[in-house]
Amino acid sequence: MSRSSRPNADLIIHNAAQVWSFGTRVAGSGLPDVIEAGALAVADGAVIWVGPESALATEICAAPDAVWLDAAQGLVTPGFIDCHTHLVFAGTRAEEIAARCAGESYLSISAKGGGINATVRATRATSEDALVELALPRLSRLLGFGVTMAEVKSGYGLSTESELKMLRAIQRLGARQPIETIATLMCAHAIPPEFSSARERYLDLCVSEIVPEAARLGFVRFCDAFVEQGAFEVEEARRVLERAAALGMRPRLHAEQMTSRGAIDLALDLGAATVDHLEALQPTDIPRLAASDVTSVLLPLSTLFLDDPRRAPGRALWDAGARVALATNLNPGTAMSENAALALGLAARFNGLRAEEALEAFTLGAARALGLEDRVGALCPGFQADLVVHAAPSLAHLVWHLGISHVRQVVKRGRLVLDRRDVPRCS
Numbered sequence: 001m002s003r004s005s006r007p008n009a010d011l012i013i014h015n016a017a018q019v020w021s022f023g024t025r026v027a028g029s030g031l032p033d034v035i036e037a038g039a040l041a042v043a044d045g046a047v048i049w050v051g052p053e054s055a056l057a058t059e060i061c062a063a064p065d066a067v068w069l070d071a072a073q074g075l076v077t078p079g080f081i082d083c084h085t086h087l088v089f090a091g092t093r094a095e096e097i098a099a100r101c102a103g104e105s106y107l108s109i110s111a112k113g114g115g116i117n118a119t120v121r122a123t124r125a126t127s128e129d130a131l132v133e134l135a136l137p138r139l140s141r142l143l144g145f146g147v148t149m150a151e152v153k154s155g156y157g158l159s160t161e162s163e164l165k166m167l168r169a170i171q172r173l174g175a176r177q178p179i180e181t182i183a184t185l186m187c188a189h190a191i192p193p194e195f196s197s198a199r200e201r202y203l204d205l206c207v208s209e210i211v212p213e214a215a216r217l218g219f220v221r222f223c224d225a226f227v228e229q230g231a232f233e234v235e236e237a238r239r240v241l242e243r244a245a246a247l248g249m250r251p252r253l254h255a256e257q258m259t260s261r262g263a264i265d266l267a268l269d270l271g272a273a274t275v276d277h278l279e280a281l282q283p284t285d286i287p288r289l290a291a292s293d294v295t296s297v298l299l300p301l302s303t304l305f306l307d308d309p310r311r312a313p314g315r316a317l318w319d320a321g322a323r324v325a326l327a328t329n330l331n332p333g334t335a336m337s338e339n340a341a342l343a344l345g346l347a348a349r350f351n352g353l354r355a356e357e358a359l360e361a362f363t364l365g366a367a368r369a370l371g372l373e374d375r376v377g378a379l380c381p382g383f384q385a386d387l388v389v390h391a392a393p394s395l396a397h398l399v400w401h402l403g404i405s406h407v408r409q410v411v412k413r414g415r416l417v418l419d420r421r422d423v424p425r426c427s
């Protein structure tokens, strides 16, 4: 496309040390994955041109009122896509940390009314409006770490009324702040206390009422189930996920976290979008995942939060050719952290990804997990202009400087939504 046939740019990002486009992953882009001394132009919320700054003047016409954003020799990357969070909830679990440090087991904490049941009680007792207000600061912190899209799960309601309340709150949050939200139904998160001796009846409620009502909302893209000792067995999860798939929601699975119990067979059987966690993944399942379209989602903040000595095999999955994504798993019980920078650094240390792989897993890999890879996750012409300017000279710095955000600017759909020109540069 020539200069004259492109629309006038309304936002131009210049003076970048590198622009990470992931162009080789996008059919027809003709771009390399990274452009040194790069620049990028945006019109009407979409990327219209990426290339070396030396070509900017001959390739792009700027609108008279265009915004010129100086990247100050930093990095420009796609916005992070957090494809696994539970950030809508009420109540606190802060006191559990002290109990755990004192040696009390999770089971003992749960028996006293703590654990997930504490979050379920508090979430049920909180209005939809109040759930929205409670989640806004969490999204604001994620934005500060460069997140521009977040998947959010229900799963602390565990009744028709409360699950729908959570889903509506998730949808409303997308209109209240810059991060786009993607809703996932997770009624199969835990057996609610009132059904503890009647689990079949809870599953009946899921398939006959909660799943169909969630589908009727029209915006719920996924249905997730927790296959684990103390949560749901494979055949129980199958019932819920098959019903959801029949109603247009794509299955996802919390799989192989504490124990290995056949969740990968179920995911492959159902053509699930993702399997998430994988600390207990069997080595024989790695080639099976690699041969499928199922994305393996790494959640290293949970590994750290739970002080789990096992590691999800990110390196082996990547080398086998599996689809790999990275997410925070922000939730009150096992990863109370919005720190996307720490997740990126831990993906290198715990899961063996190189810096450029960790970045891809947190952008384009996550977009693939959500089925949105033709719109977000890369910086190529036609893609949504969701991007971050980092005050760091290379990707290696983002992984090296552990848990520190170097986010200088965040652009969402071509609009500057965070501007911290005073952030110190990493060097």
Ligand SMILES: [Zn+2]
Pocket (backbone or CB within 6 Å): 084, 085, 086, 254, 329, 331
């Ligand atoms: Zn989770």
